[in-house]
Amino acid sequence: MSNDTGGCPAPFLSNALFTDGGFIEGRVCQALSPELTCCLPCPMTEWAYPDSFEAMNSAANWVAVASTVFCLFLLVSWAALPVDKTHRHYLSISLTTAVLFMNLGFVIPLAGNPDQCYDAITPNSMSTNSMCAASGFFLIMGGWAGVMWVFLRSLSLHLQICWQLVVGRNFMWFSQALGWGIPAIGVVLAFVLSGVSFRFGQTCHINHKNSLADLWIPLLIFAGLTIIIQLGTFGYCIKVYLASLADNSASTEGSGMPSYTNSIRTMTPKQAYRRVRRVIALQWRGIAIVLIIIADVIFFSIVFVFQDNTIERVKNDMQIAFPWILCLASSGGDKSACLDEASPLVVNQATVGAVLFLLGMNGFWLALLLGRWSMVTGWRDLFTSVPNRNKREFVSVDARLDDFKNETRSYEMLSRDSGKAMDDSVTPSVVTPISPTHARSPLGSPMQNDYAYPSKEGRRTPDYFGNTARYHAPARSFSSPRPPQTVTWDARETYARAQSPHAEHDRYVNPLGMNRI
CATH class of the missing domain: 1.20.1070.10 (Rhodopsin 7-helix transmembrane proteins)
Incomplete structure (x- = not known):
């Protein structure tokens, strides 16, 4: 028996030597007599398992x-x-x-x-x-x-x-x-x-x-x-x-x-x-x-x-x-x-x-x-995309046009003579709206709110199928049994030059067939 253990055999310790602090129910103790209760030292895993x-x-x-x-x-x-x-x-x-x-x-x-x-x-x-x-x-x-x-x-x-x-x-x-x-x-x-x-x-x-x-x-x-x-x-x-x-x-x-x-x-x-x-x-x-x-x-x-x-x-x-x-x-x-x-x-x-x-x-x-x-x-x-975004913020418009030219889905302007793509010295073509004061039809009348497609020679071809074009039913359509109707023609709807009453010898020009070869 050892005095420092409170009467319990080593390594066990007497319960009477300690206060009631901590988790009391967690103690592993056994009563040897009404006056003596011996407890296993804490923690228990140190005694039940190896080091x-x-x-x-x-x-x-x-x-x-x-x-x-x-x-x-x-x-x-x-x-x-x-x-x-x-x-x-x-x-x-x-x-x-x-x-x-x-x-x-x-x-x-x-x-x-x-x-x-x-x-x-x-x-x-x-x-x-x-x-x-x-x-x-x-x-x-x-x-x-x-x-x-x-x-x-x-x-x-x-x-x-x-x-x-x-x-x-x-x-x-x-x-x-x-x-x-x-x-x-x-x-x-x-x-x-x-x-x-x-x-x-x-x-x-x-x-x-x-x-x-x-x-x-x-x-x-x-x-x-x-x-x-x-x-x-x-x-x-x-x-x-x-x-x-x-x-x-x-x-x-x-x-x-x-x-x-x-x-x-x-x-x-x-x-x-x-x-x-x-x-x-x-x-x-x-x-x-x-x-x-x-x-x-x-x-x-x-x-x-x-x-x-x-x-x-x-x-x-x-x-x-x-x-x-x-x-x-x-x-x-x-x-x-x-x-x-x-x-x-x-x-x-x-x-x-x-x-x-x-x-x-x-x-x-x-x-x-x-x-x-x-x-x-x-x-x-x-x-890696953060520095690239910062660089692209200062890219000029010309560089953007170069990117547009190299894009596979962009339109290529073809040379009318050779049929091949134009060289890099020519500015890539972009569909842009033109001003009504500068854009005029080949017959001399101004075009309103149309888009022009610039070509290699600089000639602008008016777009007759823009947003302002209107659809008119054919005047001589015989798809149904009805008599022919009187043909009327308004020069303003075709962008053609108005026919003067003193110019009866002028020949009618179809604007949609002007580029027909």
Whole structure:
């Protein structure tokens, strides 16, 4: 017996040596007598796991840091780049934000390095450590939001494929209310009814009290619904595919659409299969990310609930942990000699490491499946186009004409003699309005509001088909049985020179045939 331990065998410490501060329910203690209660030093993971556990925990947190960087890259790209570069969608944006929150639950303890213990036997909680409250909030909020948004993404895909419904603005507002409202309610219930504390590394997790009712069971219910919906969608796709194999209708070979586009029920099996295949080709990335995140959340929930229940059994029944306690007491606190006795009491280190690394890698999967190479090229174009825009602001009109001349869709003026394009010394022709004071018809009358096409010789040909031209029914049209009408001619409507009563010998000139060869 040692006096500094309060009568408890080393490394255990007497409960009477400490105050009631910190998270009292987090102490791992056992009453040896009515006057003596011995407790395991805090934190418990240092005694139940080898020294490599802390290094593994830090490595998982650094993976979460890299995952956070990928999430930030996606969010900033969706906000700054045009939609044709990113193909952004509110389901992808919300899911990435949820994963970012989950990663912050591991990044904040890594940045702040908080003290896990209030004293030698008592862990800190959200009421005694602000970083504990922050990390627990982001972890629970991110977990809830991640489950909800993969559920909504799976529901959206199911409605499109199985029920032929086009999800629109109403579904978007419904998703926003459900995807963020339920996680907010879940976080409030978890903090009020259970609370968070340091129980599993440097990240605060929910306490055992009421945790099944206010977090784990509701979380697993939505995860189970997501799996059921996803399996139902897969089953429908398989059914449509098998039906298309048995469809020998020749009418479906030429077109992938139904006879009446307003009635989806008129689809043949092959047409339905083509439609489903097109939707899956567009949504396979979302399907993959739904399966990955749901698997991670379910894995983490099962592992943590198992670990939590085991610790509670140890605290309530000394006989379960008696071989391990006896080994620690007989070895004088040498945990390395007692790791074999501790292994039945905790989840093995490989499983814990797999959970932490998988949770930290969700950002990588998002960047791989939801990110596109066009985002990288979009950022390159965004930074390289700024100096080019500044230079083009001072380009002269002559340079713009050169650009117009080199444009493939611009008109080329052809030489009348050779039939080839004019040389570079000639100014490119541009259709421009001419002034009525300078533009006159070959017969001498001015042209009003017309456009002229300058030629190589400088002669201007009036446009008789401009906006001012009017259509007149032919005077000698015999398409219907009617007598010929008297022909009237107005010189003002043809831009011809008015015929003088003393010039009867003048010959009539057709202005539309003046350039006829």
